[in-house]
Amino acid sequence: MSGRVETTREHGMLQTGERTAAGTSVETGMIAMILQKPDDAAERRLALDLLARAGVEATDASEEILRIGQTGARCEAVPRPGEVRSILAAMPTGSCRAVVVSPSLRLFEGPWTDRLLRQAAAAVAPGGRLVTGFQPDRVSAARGWPSRGFVEGVLGPAADSVAIDRVRALVHAPERGGPSASAAGPPTVLGFAFDALDELVAAFAGDDGGGDAPRGSTRTADADAFVSALNYSVVGAAYKAALLDRIIDHHRPGAATGGAAGSRSRLGGLRGVFGRGGLRWLTGGGAPAPERGTPRLRILDLGGGPALTLAELMLRRGDVASGVCVDPSPTNRDLVGHLVRWLESGPEPAQQVASRLAFDLATMEAPSGDGEVDVVSLIGSLLYVPREHTDAVLQRAWDRLSPGGLLVVHENLRDPAYVVDYDQMFTGEELEARLARLEPADRSFWLSSGTARIPAGEVGRQTVFRVLVKPS
C-alpha cells in the first residue's frame, strides 16, 4: 500500500480511496459478503481477513456489511447494509466498495458460478475490490470446485492474490479492465432467478394450493417461504447439475447404443469454453454456440421439482435431446412455464433447452410417458412415494433405461437431526436393499459435497449419489 489518495469519482457513498497493490480502492460504502452460512461468525471472520489482505478494512460489527446467502427474506430493490439478503436477489450495479465471495461457498465450475461471479463483479463500485476464493488445480480437478483458471476465465486476470494459511483468494479490481458487467455470460438457472425473482414472487406468493400440495413440495402461502424454497432449488441446481454432468461423463450412458455421451465432443461442450483462458464467447457480446455432439441423451427426472437441476444440466451439456421432469406439483409446473419462457427469450443454447425440456404433471407412480431413456434421476424424491409402491417405481424406472443406462438416486438418510420427513426417510440399509434387487451391472457412489467418486466401502452414512448401471 502506498498512502491514501483522493479519488475524483463521485459514486453514491464513495468518496475517498486508498492505493493498494491492486490499485486504488474506495474506503467507504457497502461491503457485500456472499456466504455459505451468513450466521457463521468464523466464515465471516475469514472473509473479513481476506478482505483486509486485499486492502479493505472492516469489522464484523460494521453497519456497512451486507450478508448474502441462503435466506427466505424478501429483498427490497435497494439493499440495506446490515440485512441478510437472498443470493437470488440481483444487486444494483456498482454499489459496493468491496464484494467477497466466501471460500466456504459451495461452488462448482460451470455456468452457475460464472453467473454468480459476474453478478458479484457488477456490484463492485469503480475503485472497489472483488475477492474470490479459489482452489489449487489438483483439488479443482478432483472435486469440481473453482480453480484460479476458471475464476480468471470469467473475471479476467486478477490484480492480486492473497492467502491465509491454505485458503487462497484472487483480488480483482473491476475498473482495471476486469469483468464486464454487461456480458451476461452463459445461460444458467441462476440468471433466471436474477431476472425473474420479482415476477415469480408476484406470481406464486399467497398461493397455498388449498392445502393439497404433494408431500415434499414447496407450495406455500408465505412469500418468504417461497423465496426460501426457490433459493434451495436454485442453489442446489448448481451442485446437482455439476455432479450429474460428471457422473454421465464417467459412465457414458447411451454409448453402448451409439448415442448420447458417446457422441459428445467433451472439449467442445460448455466446460471447454470455461477452461483456462477460455473466455471466448463470454466476453464477445454475441454468443456463438459451442461445438457440440449430436444431442441424443434422454433424461428422466422423477420428482424433479421445478426442473431447475434438469435445466441446468441441459444448459451445461448441450447433448441432451430430451429432458422430462415428472412432478405432481402444479406450482412446479407453473414455475417451469416461467423458466421455459425465460429460456426461449435467451441465446440459442437456452432456446434449444427450452424446446427439449418437458414437464409431466404426475406422480412417479403413474408418469404419462413410457419410452426408453438413458438416465433416470431421483433426487430427494423417492422418499415421498408410499412404501408399498417404492419397488414398483424403481423397477419401472429401471425397465425404461437403455442398455448401459444410469439410475441415479440421492436420498438424505434417516437421522434424528432431520425433523421434517423423518418417518419417510430411508435408512442406508433399506435403500441399498431395494436398489440391489435391480441387479445392476455396475455401481458407483459420489459425494454430494464435490464431484468426487468414493469407494463403496467408504459410503457408510454419508449422503451420496448412488449410481446403478444397467447391463448392456
Ligand SMILES: C[S@@+](CC[C@H](N)C(=O)[O-])C[C@H]1O[C@@H](n2cnc3c(N)ncnc32)[C@H](O)[C@@H]1O
Ligand atoms: C425435496 S423436493 C426435490 C426436488 C428436486 N428433485 C431437487 O433435487 O431439487 C421433492 C419433490 O418430490 C415431489 N414429489 C412428492 N411426491 C411425489 C411423487 N409421488 N412422485 C413424484 N414426485 C413427487 C415434490 O413435488 C417435490 O417437488
